[in-house]
Amino acid sequence: MPILLALDASSSACSAALLQRREGSDDVLLSRFALTPREHTRRLLPMVDQVLAEAGLAPAKLDAVAYGHGPGSFTGLRIAAGVAQGLAYGLDRPLFGVSTLEALALGAHRRHALTHVVTALDARMGEIYVAAWRCHEGRTERLSEEAVMPPERLQLPPGHASCGWVGVGSGWTLREAMSDEIRTAVGQGDTSLEPAAEEMVLLAARAYAAGERHAAHDVQPIYLRDQVAWQKSR
Template sequence: MPTLLALDASSTACSCALIQDQSIVQRFEIAPREHTRLLLPMIDEILAEAGVSLEQLDAIAYGQGPGSFTGLRIAAGVAQGLAYGADLPLMGISTLDALALAAHRQWHARYVIAALDARMDEIYVAAYRCHEGTLTALLEERVMPPSKLSLPQGDDELEWLGIGSGWQLLSAMPVDVQAALVQTLPDELPAAEDIARLAAASWKRGARGGSPHEVIPVYLRDEVAWRKT
């Protein structure tokens, strides 16, 4: 198993995790607008707890999005700076993938729709089939109004678990989507622990990440948009 540091700031939660020999050290705190202050001290804490230096890492993984525009830039910037300083590759991991893995790992879900509140009456969403820690995308991640969400074609008889803040907009979703859900977990947020697990699995399959200068947050929207209040 590789030794990987993972970090995420894509939501109101700030988290980091270190995976080594199948064991994980992690920190997770819900702290809106505190990511810049918390992230580096968290990283220092888990490296010290694990007795690992940056130079001993194989790579750094980060939540590449979708999610908060500001949070994604914070995580990408910190990951990029650490990777440059220690000459390490970077691995960008989808935050929707991380949510799906959490649903599979903690609630044993086989079919998962991960959704995050994208603001402006839209959601970031993707759907998965999960089996023994492996995710297969049935609906590629995208941004859309919740009223436009539809189940993957041919899978309308399956029992789905919905996870992520996008499910706070459940009442705005089509009736058939609501009927297919056996459970929703609207308070769950992406966590660095699941980003670390996904990055480690990717590493085992031969992926080795990329250069720090290739860091690109995934916003899904073509432009960073805002609405005047």
């Protein structure tokens, strides 16, 4: 059964997780997580070493590697991408990029049993990274495109305004800048919740089980802000 490693440095948090699927018995899920602003370079590889050591596994036993590909901190995304691509290249294993906003939604679902979640991360410069999700039985469905925008421009997916939305993530510290409609329709959730490798390894495992495989050089960070600038220039 497959063994996957995920790592993340997209936010103030730094994390690593190892998932070992076991036929006929419970899966093994090991993780490390710490709020370590500006220490990701120093902390990420030791976390990877720690989860491998706890599992008693050498890196060569991994079947795939995953990382939080964004959106998030430009510097953090590059750090995680460099480590993950280096591992995938060195081991000749597939690499999966996982949405930080989807991982955040799954984390809210697993920890707080939320079903309709608007995930928002503080993108600095008066903007947020945001997307809306429906979560059910450990799975996520994206209901709006991931985007970067000023908080006052945030809107709910058409036809879903009365779903009992809850907002999670650091972007909701900018709640007062959002419209009256959003503040009324979206309840305040966990603004301290950060994307984590624990959810990323679960999302990557589903993609792996579905037969997806990606070469390390094909999996790039998703910045969103660069994409928006490019579209406006056309």
